[in-house]
Amino acid sequence: MDTLTYKTVSANAKTVNKKWVVIDAENQVLGRVSSLIAKMLRGKHKASFTPHVDCGDNVIVINAEKIRLTGNKWTEKEYVRYTGYPGGQRFATPAELLKKHPTRIVEMAVYGMLPKNRLSNAIKGNLFVYAGSEHPHAAQQPSKVNL
Numbered sequence: 001m002d003t004l005t006y007k008t009v010s011a012n013a014k015t016v017n018k019k020w021v022v023i024d025a026e027n028q029v030l031g032r033v034s035s036l037i038a039k040m041l042r043g044k045h046k047a048s049f050t051p052h053v054d055c056g057d058n059v060i061v062i063n064a065e066k067i068r069l070t071g072n073k074w075t076e077k078e079y080v081r082y083t084g085y086p087g088g089q090r091f092a093t094p095a096e097l098l099k100k101h102p103t104r105i106v107e108m109a110v111y112g113m114l115p116k117n118r119l120s121n122a123i124k125g126n127l128f129v130y131a132g133s134e135h136p137h138a139a140q141q142p143s144k145v146n147l
Contacts, residue, residue, distance in 0.1 A: 005084055007033045009047075009048050011048045011049075011050040011053050011055045012050075012051050012053055012133055013054070014040045015048075016043075016048075016053060016054070016055045017028060017048075018055075018056070018057055018058060018126075019057045019058070019142075019144070020057065020058045020059075020060065020140040020141065020142035020144065021040060021057050021058070021059055021060065021142055021144070022060045022062060022135070022142045022143070022144045023036070023037060023059060023060070023061050023062070023145050023147070024062055024063055024133075024144070024147075025061050025062065025063050025064050025066065025067050025106060026062075026063040026066040026067075027068055028067060028147060029068050029069070029070060029087060030067050030068065030069055030105065030106070030109055031091055031106065031109065033067070033106075033147065034106065034109035034110045034113060035063075035113060036145075036147065037059050037061065037106075037110050037127070038110050038113035040056055040057050040145075041056045041057070041059055041060050041110070041114065041123050041126055041127055042054075042056045042114065042123060043055035043056035043057070044062065045072060050139060052119065053119075054119060054122050054123055054126070056123060056126060056128045057126070058128070058140070058142075059126060059127050059128070059129070060128045060135050060137055060142055061103075061106055061127070061128070061130065061137055062130050062132065062133050062134070063105075063130075063131075063132065063133055064102055064103045064105070064106045064129050064130060064131050065098065065102035065131040065132070067105060067106060068146050069094060072109065074086065074093065074094050074095045075095060076093075077093060077094055078092070078093060079091070079092045079093075079094070079108065102131040103129040103130065104133055106129050107129050110127060111124060
């Protein structure tokens with residue numbers, strides 16, 4: 001009698017089933033929507049999740065400029081970057097960053113939730129963030145995710 005009724009499935013680049021999904025970030029809290037996006041990019045919502053393979057979906061985020069932050073984070077939170085020169089440390093609040101680069105707030109939040117390795121560099125290419133409600137990926141026929 002065969003006692004093994006199931007097999008552990010390990011996905012690889014050929015067997016991965018990647019979908020395209022659209023997430024509307026309008027009036028969504030940044031951290032909550034970012035954790036959902038990171039989970040979908042990594043593929044952790046799938047039964048065939050394999051840690052060393054890019055098995056996540058391609059995620060399109062629209063209305064990134066209408067994201068919501070709780071508390072006083074619009075003025076008190078600081079993003080720090082370094083230019084590479086002496087005394088080149090620069091600080092920006094989310095309100096300042098939203099004026100210059102409206103998509104970067106969502107991108108930085110999602111990238112911070114991904115692992116820091118070569119696989120995450122490949123996963124980052126599956127995220128497409130747009131400030132408005134239009135995106136150029138209609139040919140991929142993305143499905144809308146309701147939050």
